Amino acid sequence: MKYEKEISNKLNELIEKNINAKDGYARAIEKVDNSEIKRFFKSRAEERAEFVKELRSEVWNNGEIPENSGNITGELHRNWMSLKSLFSSNDEEAMLNETIRGEKSSLEEYNEILSNTTLPLNISNLLRKQRNTIEATIKEAENYEVVMS
8 A cells, every 4th residue: 555655646746747837838828929839838738637637547546635736846846937937028939948948847757757667557658648748748849949940
């Protein structure tokens, strides 16, 4: 049972960070004018909401209680707060830069958890799927950045 609690704690950390990312993307939608970038942020917010739903389900399956809100501590949250602070400037390129930085931090977190080779297969597969989506987000944001330069 201790092992399930450990896994649930890690998943809860990801839930908190994904809630923070979802909120950051939701705020970014309000601050951009470019319709393509607006759609990009909207899609990312929806993805992160789905990540949270999937992670919560796994925590419940472990017999634990999932997180319901973001956490104001942790590196990823600080990254998303940096993104949020740029909103007043409406600088789309800067927001994309912060998106990339925040997503890279998130990617590190997923990779760290996935380095645990004793994760149950269903959780490992879920985390790999989410990590791959984050990698694709980074590439897409980098492509928008190139176009805007």
